[in-house]
Amino acid sequence: MHYFTPEAKPLTLSQKIDWLRLIRSSNVGPTTFRQLINRFGSARAALEMLPELTLRGGARTTPRICSREEAELEIEKLQKSGARLIDSGDPDYPCLLQFIHSPPPLLAVRGRMEQNNDKTIAMIGARNASASGRKLAFSMARELGERGYVTVSGLARGIDFSAHKGAMKTGTIAVFAGGIDQVYPRENMALAEEIIENGGMHISEMPHGSQPRARDFPRRNRLVSGISRGVLVIEAALRSGSLITARYGLEQNREIFAVPGSPADPRSAGTNRLIREGATLVTEAADILEELNENNMVRDLFCLGEDQDDGIHGRQERTGNGQVNEGTDEKLYDQVGPADYKNIIEALGPSPTSVDDLIAATCLPAPMVQSVLLELDLAGRIERSAGQLVALKQAGSDLI
Numbered sequence: 305m306h307y308f309t310p311e312a313k314p315l316t317l318s319q320k321i322d323w324l325r326l327i328r329s330s331n332v333g334p335t336t337f338r339q340l341i342n343r344f345g346s347a348r349a350a351l352e353m354l355p356e357l358t359l360r361g362g363a364r365t366t367p368r369i370c371s372r373e374e375a376e377l378e379i380e381k382l383q384k385s386g387a388r389l390i391d392s393g394d395p396d397y398p399c400l401l402q403f404i405h406s407p408p409p410l411l412a413v414r415g416r417m418e419q420n421n422d423k424t425i426a427m428i429g430a431r432n433a434s435a436s437g438r439k440l441a442f443s444m445a446r447e448l449g450e451r452g453y454v455t456v457s458g459l460a461r462g463i464d465f466s467a468h469k470g471a472m473k474t475g476t477i478a479v480f481a482g483g484i485d486q487v488y489p490r491e492n493m494a495l496a497e498e499i500i501e502n503g504g505m506h507i508s509e510m511p512h513g514s515q516p517r518a519r520d521f522p523r524r525n526r527l528v529s530g531i532s533r534g535v536l537v538i539e540a541a542l543r544s545g546s547l548i549t550a551r552y553g554l555e556q557n558r559e560i561f562a563v564p565g566s567p568a569d570p571r572s573a574g575t576n577r578l579i580r581e582g583a584t585l586v587t588e589a590a591d592i593l594e595e596l597n598e599n600n601m602v603r604d605l606f607c608l609g610e611d612q613d614d615g616i617h618g619r620q621e622r623t624g625n626g627q628v629n630e631g632t633d634e635k636l637y638d639q640v641g642p643a644d645y646k647n648i649i650e651a652l653g654p655s656p657t658s659v660d661d662l663i664a665a666t667c668l669p670a671p672m673v674q675s676v677l678l679e680l681d682l683a684g685r686i687e688r689s690a691g692q693l694v695a696l697k698q699a700g701s702d703l704i
């Protein structure tokens with residue numbers, strides 16, 4: 305498990321460019337990025353292997369690989385906009401984010417918090433929030449800030465807006481669905497600048513200049529909860545992005561809090577359901593502070609469950625040894641044959657299946673199964689979801 309320590313070696317500029325090229329190449333997401341680094345030892349070596357792996361996975365054409373010039377231009381644009389690119393060894397990389405499933409290997413950030421601690425609370429809710437809901441978000445964010453907590457939210461209308469405003473003087477983090485230069489909605493541009501002026505931070509894993517798309521908001525939501533020790537939901541409909549964030553929070557072993565509301569208000573249907581399903585009912589900041597006491601602050605930090613990722617993914621880059629991770633067996637990767645591919649593809653289906661179940665069903669060694677899944681992923685033939693679940697990609701679906 306990798307996390308920032310004073311002894312950690314930061315990436316060189318050349319290594320950071322290679323990392324950026326890899327994560328911006330076709331069908332390479334955070335999970336695939338980690339697997340490629342662990343298999344080949346460095347981003348540069350992985351980039352060289354991408355065409356071969358993609359064709360082996362069944363793609364008809366070689367992948368689009370981000371060029372060095374494109375990566376350098378993105379870094380230049382970030383710098384011109386007052387942002388910078390950080391990796392997991394940077395002290396500004398949110399410490400709790402490193403322990404989620406598929407954490408982003410690189411983040412674009414603007415601003416800088418005084419300290420990188422885990423006293424963070426996600427505060428989310430309805431965009432069409434009621435006046436009382438907005439007032440409660442403001443007051444709770446302000447009180448939590450006075451007790452040393454940083455509020456994390458998505459810069460949306462309604463509850464997000466009020467939460468950022470309430471935490472403005474004590475620290476707040478805005479997570480973007482698009483590029484870090486793309487404030488959404490545009491009406492919150494003044495709020496975004498106010499966050500930076502008051503010592504807050506903007507964070508995005510998306511390319512500079514990219515407009516937020518519908519499928520990008522769930523990705524953003526997993527970062528909102530991943531950065532945070534707990535997730536507070538204030539007003540949310542039954543089908544809302546806030547409940548998606550709460551679900552991610554549960555998968556990431558975060559505390560889930562919800563404010564109850566009137567059964568007659570559809571904006572409270574989601575929060576009331578969360579409470580029925582086990583979320584902690586809260587009506588004031590003191591309820592959250594009581595739950596997140598000092599005894600709980602370090603709970604499960606280094607024991608988030610066996611299905612969590614083993615960290616971010618670049619120890620070879622940092623040590624410079626260029627070797628495959630200890631514990632992998634490169635010979636098994638080379639032994640994968642057509643019958644093994646057929647076996648694994650037949651075991652897959654449109655419904656998400658765990659990798660462990662695939663290994664059991666195929667009776668193949670885990671490195672072989674992971675190797676085939678990696679190549680199928682690069683070829684765009686499977687899609688992954690939280691909990692290390694995989695499924696055959698259906699026509700018209702989007703990779704997340």
